[in-house]
Amino acid sequence: MRPLTSQQTLNTRLKHAARLGLLCAGLSTLMLPATANAADTDVPDTIKWTIPFGVGGGTDVWARFFAPWFSESLAGEPTIMIDNVPGGGSINGANLFAVRAKSDGSQWLGTSASTQYPAMLGDPRVRYDYADWKPILATPTGGVVYASPEMGQDADSALQALLKQPVKLAAQSPTGVELPVLIALDMLDVDVDPVFGMRSRGEGRLAFERGEANIDFQTTSAYLSNVQPLVDDGKAIPLFSLGVLNDEGQIVRDPTFPDLPTFNEVYKQTKGEAPSGNAYEAYRKFFASGYALQKLVMVPVDTPEALTEAYRQAARDFIKTDKFKEESAAQLGPYTPIIGDTVSAHLEDAMSIKDETRQWLITWLADKFDVHLATR
Numbered sequence: 001m002r003p004l005t006s007q008q009t010l011n012t013r014l015k016h017a018a019r020l021g022l023l024c025a026g027l028s029t030l031m032l033p034a035t036a037n038a039a040d041t042d043v044p045d046t047i048k049w050t051i052p053f054g055v056g057g058g059t060d061v062w063a064r065f066f067a068p069w070f071s072e073s074l075a076g077e078p079t080i081m082i083d084n085v086p087g088g089g090s091i092n093g094a095n096l097f098a099v100r101a102k103s104d105g106s107q108w109l110g111t112s113a114s115t116q117y118p119a120m121l122g123d124p125r126v127r128y129d130y131a132d133w134k135p136i137l138a139t140p141t142g143g144v145v146y147a148s149p150e151m152g153q154d155a156d157s158a159l160q161a162l163l164k165q166p167v168k169l170a171a172q173s174p175t176g177v178e179l180p181v182l183i184a185l186d187m188l189d190v191d192v193d194p195v196f197g198m199r200s201r202g203e204g205r206l207a208f209e210r211g212e213a214n215i216d217f218q219t220t221s222a223y224l225s226n227v228q229p230l231v232d233d234g235k236a237i238p239l240f241s242l243g244v245l246n247d248e249g250q251i252v253r254d255p256t257f258p259d260l261p262t263f264n265e266v267y268k269q270t271k272g273e274a275p276s277g278n279a280y281e282a283y284r285k286f287f288a289s290g291y292a293l294q295k296l297v298m299v300p301v302d303t304p305e306a307l308t309e310a311y312r313q314a315a316r317d318f319i320k321t322d323k324f325k326e327e328s329a330a331q332l333g334p335y336t337p338i339i340g341d342t343v344s345a346h347l348e349d350a351m352s353i354k355d356e357t358r359q360w361l362i363t364w365l366a367d368k369f370d371v372h373l374a375t376r
Contacts, residue, residue, distance in 0.1 A: 049108040051085070065327075065331045074314045088125060103304075107299070108136070116289040141219045144227070146215070171194045172197070175373075179290070249345065278360035
């Protein structure tokens with residue numbers, strides 16, 4: 001191999017410095033070493049982390065769990081202040097962040113499916129655009145659809161029964177966390193008679209346990225703690241999981257439920273072909289943004305790249321520790337946070353919905369549930 005010329009070496013260093021956000025005007029800056037890294041970056045003394053939900057809610061608890069981990073892993077151990085700005089199902093706080101947030105690394109935003117979904121549905125109250133933010137970290141979750149043993153002795157017989165009679169599902173909202181599940185069941189031609197208005201998925205499970213619903217869905221942590229005992233006692237039959245996204249963005253089996261087929265597998269088994277079309281695109285997008293990327297740490301898109309990388313590297317450092325793995329099990333379930341470019345790629349794909357897919361969804365919600373979206 002030929003040695004690099006002095007000009008080639010200089011060019012390489014310039015490119016590397018630019019990627020780190022360290023390239024500025026002046027000859028002295030051009031001579032910065034190419035080995036500079038995130039650890040050399042000045043982190044703000046105080047970081048205000050906007051959580052667009054009230055104190056004590058799921059996203060608030062999630063942020064308060066992560067805040068000390070970030071603080072202790074960042075240079076200077078900055079103070080991370082949680083700023084709760086509830087209202088509008090997270091829209092109010094996200095709107096304020098979009099308008100007021102500085103791009104100096106001192107301001108973060110925590111989002112969840114409740115923030116992602118309104119933006120994807122074109123809610124006219126939304127004044128934020130995910131293209132204006134970039135992710136530091138995402139925490140995924142999974143979920144399982146299960147049925148009453150009245151539907152059959154096992155998953156196969158229960159699925160067959162689902163195709164022959166209406167079933168009840170106690171749900172919160174057709175545009176909430178159950179949206180991809182409702183789309184999946186409709187694609188399987190299951191005649192779902194939903195009862196909306198549940199205040200939580202926990203209320204839906206209790207309705208199932210009382211016999212008021214014969215099908216239900218729970219996210220992984222709730223399923224493991226509250227539904228698995230029902231399965232063990234023969235009071236519930238797991239049908240399929242939503243799966244997880246691999247690094248390439250493909251839906252694969254959830255490692256928490258390796259023996260349980262994904263919706264994609266069940267569809268292919270039932271229909272004889274892989275799912276496709278606008279219905280599946282809607283399912284895939286809302287699954288990705290609501291489950292594979294359920295909660296996100298975001299910063300303004302023009303936050304210096306060196307600071308962004310410092311935050312991401314801090315996350316990489318602490319999620320590898322045995323202590324984090326032990327303590328996070330109760331907070332995050334059995335899933336490892338996703339960091340950096342993988343999150344960016346998944347998020348960009350999830351939030352970009354074609355006009356025909358969005359129009360299909362608007363029509364479907366109106367026809368199926370008499371929900372008429374006021375889009376901007």
